[in-house]
Amino acid sequence: MSAPPLKLALLGCGSVGSQVVRLLREQADDLTARVGAPIELVGVAVRRPELQRDAEVPAELLTTDAAGLVARDDVDLVIEVIGGIEPSRALILAALENGASVVTANKALLAEDGSTLFAAAEKAGRDLYFEAAVAGAIPILRPLRESLAGDRVTRVLGIVNGTTNFILDKMDTLGSGFAEVLEEAQALGYAEADPTADVEGYDAAAKAAILASLAFHTRVTAADVYREGISEVSAADVASAREMGCVVKLLAICELREGPDGPAVSARVHPAMIPRSHPLASVREAFNAVFVESEAAGQLMFYGPGAGGAPTASAVLGDLVTVARNRLNDVRGAGESAYADLDVLPMGETETRYHVAIDVDDRAGVLAQVAQTFAAHQVSIQTVRQEGHGDDAQLVVVSHRAADSALAATVDTLRKLDFVHDVSSVMRVEGDF
Known part of the structure; x- marks a missing residue:
């Protein structure tokens, strides 16, 4: 015999949220078996209840009072698929403070203020899972x-x-x-x-x-x-x-x-x-x-x-099963791991390679002066290709790896040379060829 139902609140019912509702309904028996208890959807917070949605949501579950929904004493689990910073941050923090475990797909919020969310989850002793925040259904x-x-x-x-x-x-x-x-x-x-x-x-x-x-x-x-x-x-x-x-x-x-x-x-x-x-x-x-x-x-x-309602909902439901199991067993999954506390390098100190297309005068000595410009900035050239266009020519240069600041300075210097008409393309290169 399974445990009593776990009560779930859903925040947002757009393309992802409506697919979450559909999967909850269609896979109810399987989800119960996997979790060890039924998951009962007790409320869906939306801004406009009158809108037609991809999946049927019982009218009695719809509410515009998201804050009131996450404050309910009987809510065990919360899924947030509203997106954006606010009110999502306030709602997730309120849900955790109220004792609910949270699943979110909110990449913008996690990237801006994830540390606050993780700290709240740690304090509450609850899970914060977010597989759907990156690359949709792909488990990464x-x-x-x-x-x-x-x-x-x-x-x-x-x-x-x-x-x-x-x-x-x-x-x-x-x-x-x-x-x-x-x-x-x-x-x-x-x-x-x-x-x-x-x-x-x-x-x-x-x-x-x-x-x-x-x-x-x-x-x-x-x-x-x-x-x-x-x-x-x-x-x-x-x-x-x-x-x-x-x-x-x-x-x-x-x-x-x-x-x-x-x-x-x-x-x-x-x-x-x-x-x-x-x-x-x-x-x-x-x-x-x-x-x-x-x-x-x-x-x-x-x-x-990497996107779409159903694929993203699949990732959301995967997290939901995990946090629901953890809730039944009174355990927590992995929290934030920031122990390394490494510095983040500015782009200028990162080593990259450049592909540069340079429109130049088609005359003797130009290629040598271009090569000298790269060398002056401690940038080595891997390949160079020249194409003639009447009195003009285009040089296509691919560099070896160097500090991005050195490569950018090389391009700036090239633009100022009197025989350079235009640096028509600058793009970084990854991989060996």
Whole structure:
């Protein structure tokens, strides 16, 4: 005989929340068997109860009083899928203070103020789980948080935003420009009417902060993550990558590196060229993938749908089963691990490689002066390709790894040379080719 029902409150009932309701209803018997007790949905907080939703929600469960719902004495579990900073933060803190265990998909809040949430969960002796906050249905946070807890993760490299991956994939396969493909992505529902959070890298930066925090046991916020979006990526950039056997992807890159005072964390989000032989190069459409490197396990790759109501709800329900079991057994799962407290390196101290396209006068000595400019900034050139265009020429240079500040200074100097008409493309390069 199973234990008495655990009472669940759901905050938000949009594309994810409505799918949570559907899965709770359709899989009720299985969830009961897995948890050891029924999960009873006792309230759903929404802003507009009159809206039509993807899943039927009994009208008597809907409420606009989210604060009152999480304050109920009989609520054991809370799922937050509202998003944003407030009122989500206040509601999660209130739920924990009231004794509920919490599952959230709120990447922005975790990346901005996760330490406050973890401290509240610790004080309350309750769980805070958040698998759905990064890469939708892909199980990546729990492996970092638990499965690899006995290993030393050295690098996390990922495609964690489906909208930008869809756009860059179409630019690569169709040869289209950014604006054209963005319009298609909006028409298909992959991009919001205001796509800023996606295309300017804010969404990916929040996820990178969470990944870096878990991988390196250090508090990393979104503000610590260097960020560039894809709005400046041109069809010419993508074509140049293709000529080099590469593809352009928006990457979240979190690394353990040697800083001035010992081991440090580097966390960045930016478009980069990667060889088509790299596992991430084959990630198409709106899919996500995360590549993890660790000392003992080696290289691991996690791949799947990174967004969408049903995939994200799957991750939410996975966390719900865990926190519900823990609640029945009066135990807690893994909390925050920030014991390493490493410094986060500024972008200028991070080692990268550049692909630089330079429009120059087509005359003797120009290539030598360009090479001298790189050398003056202690940057070594790996490859150079020259194409003639009448009286002008284009030099395409790929550097070896160097401090990003040195590479940026090289580009600034190149722009000022009298024989340089334009530095028409600057993009970082990841991987060996």
